[in-house]
Amino acid sequence: MRKIDLDNFKVARSETARHINRHIVLNLIRKHQPISRAGLARRSGMQRSTVSAITEQLITERWVIEGAFGNLPRGRKPLFLHLNAERSGIIGVDVQATTTKLAVASMDMQFLAQESMSTGSDPADFVARLSRRIQDLMRANPKDSYEGIGISLPGRIDVASQRMVFAPNLGWGEVDLKTPLEQAIGLPVELENAANACALAELWSGRHTEGVRNLVAVTVSEGIGVGMIMNGQLAQGSTGLAGEFGHVTLAPDGPLCKCGNRGCWEMLASNSAAVRFYAESASVRKGEIGSKSAMATLGFEDILRLVEQGDAKASKALDQMAHNLGKGIVMLVTGLSPDLVVVVGEVTRAWDRVGPIVAEVVKRQSFTHAATRILPTNPEEQPRLRGTIALVLQKHFGATFGA
Ligand SMILES: [Zn+2]
Numbered sequence: 001m002r003k004i005d006l007d008n009f010k011v012a013r014s015e016t017a018r019h020i021n022r023h024i025v026l027n028l029i030r031k032h033q034p035i036s037r038a039g040l041a042r043r044s045g046m047q048r049s050t051v052s053a054i055t056e057q058l059i060t061e062r063w064v065i066e067g068a069f070g071n072l073p074r075g076r077k078p079l080f081l082h083l084n085a086e087r088s089g090i091i092g093v094d095v096q097a098t099t100t101k102l103a104v105a106s107m108d109m110q111f112l113a114q115e116s117m118s119t120g121s122d123p124a125d126f127v128a129r130l131s132r133r134i135q136d137l138m139r140a141n142p143k144d145s146y147e148g149i150g151i152s153l154p155g156r157i158d159v160a161s162q163r164m165v166f167a168p169n170l171g172w173g174e175v176d177l178k179t180p181l182e183q184a185i186g187l188p189v190e191l192e193n194a195a196n197a198c199a200l201a202e203l204w205s206g207r208h209t210e211g212v213r214n215l216v217a218v219t220v221s222e223g224i225g226v227g228m229i230m231n232g233q234l235a236q237g238s239t240g241l242a243g244e245f246g247h248v249t250l251a252p253d254g255p256l257c258k259c260g261n262r263g264c265w266e267m268l269a270s271n272s273a274a275v276r277f278y279a280e281s282a283s284v285r286k287g288e289i290g291s292k293s294a295m296a297t298l299g300f301e302d303i304l305r306l307v308e309q310g311d312a313k314a315s316k317a318l319d320q321m322a323h324n325l326g327k328g329i330v331m332l333v334t335g336l337s338p339d340l341v342v343v344v345g346e347v348t349r350a351w352d353r354v355g356p357i358v359a360e361v362v363k364r365q366s367f368t369h370a371a372t373r374i375l376p377t378n379p380e381e382q383p384r385l386r387g388t389i390a391l392v393l394q395k396h397f398g399a400t401f402g403a
Pocket of ligand 1: 246247248257258259260261264
């Protein structure tokens with residue numbers, strides 16, 4: 001049971017109760033559609049009249065539509081209710097260190113359009129370019145309404161100020177993205193750390209989350225982010241910085257990180273780490289690989305390609321990364337005991353090779369791992385972009401309990 005915070009609570013009014021019931025009905029329709037009013041009353045335990053009043057309001061607001069007749073053996077045939085996924089659009093923006101992806105999605109998380117742009121080093125210029133791109137996207141994909149803009153960032157968002165405060169891989173310093181974007185576009189902007197957004201997306205749409213209340217998402221890209229859903233809620237910590245496991249030192253003598261520490265988990269297990277391992281092993285035998293400038297532009301995609309081609313040094317670099325990924329996941333499994341750890345990022349494309357190494361390290365080093373499943377997300381489903389859509393969706397479908 002959640003402890004009531006006596007310094008920060010709202011007394012339940014009838015309006016609050018109506019709001020909560022509306023959320024419950026909307027969620028039941030979303031989950032069990034097509035569903036009849038009788039089915040809703042049965043599943044919610046509410047009076048039929050209450051369910052009818054709420055569904056009428058949802059139909060008036062076009063959140064819900066009445067569809068095909070139900071097929072009962074005899075008697076009156078009930079009309080079934082569906083979520084009106086076409087009603088509104090959501091804009092999703094996944095900001096990464098070099099490239100930013102934009103998408104338009106419907107309320108059922110289907111992508112309708114996608115594009116990308118360079119991220120750049122100047123946040124003011126970025127906001128100006130992003131505003132224009134979003135406005136162009138909305139014009140090209142007309143809808144009844146747009147519900148909001150979900151933005152995931154490779155950094156942490158201060159809960160109180162909603163400014164991005166910790167993003168060593170972006171190098172932007174403290175930035176307010178929310179205010180200028182909301183002013184330019186006129187839509188609410190939901191900001192979240194990318195790993196938190198991915199954890200929410202798994203909770204909302206993941207295939208493995210039936211009954212899962214404790215879920216950890218690990219995003220592996222230029223850095224490593226961790227998002228935690230504990231007891232069904234996003235764990236943010238007092239200021240929003242919870243989850244920075246990527247900057248916990250695993251090797252005190254390891255390479256210097258942009259955060260100032262040495263040997264952080266992400267210095268040993270991110271995409272950049274695998275590229276560094278490969279470059280180090282390759283530079284030992286000069287002349288065997290391409291020129292220095294070719295090495296400088298080498299990316300993680302190249303490592304994955306070389307592994308596929310059977311390159312021994314690239315395979316060794318990937319294995320080393322996988323081993324270190326496992327070492328950090330041991331920390332999560334032993335310390336948090338989640339039902340599920342999901343891994344997000346390009347590395348999941350090589351999960352046939354990486355997964356067994358991670359599992360072996362966790363098996364060897366964690367004594368509580370038995371119940372925790374460690375699964376890759378499907379890169380085809382674009383989990384990071386889905387996360388941005390989930391940020392807006394949770395405003396509509398998330399629980400809104402006061403106390
Ligand atoms: Zn660090």
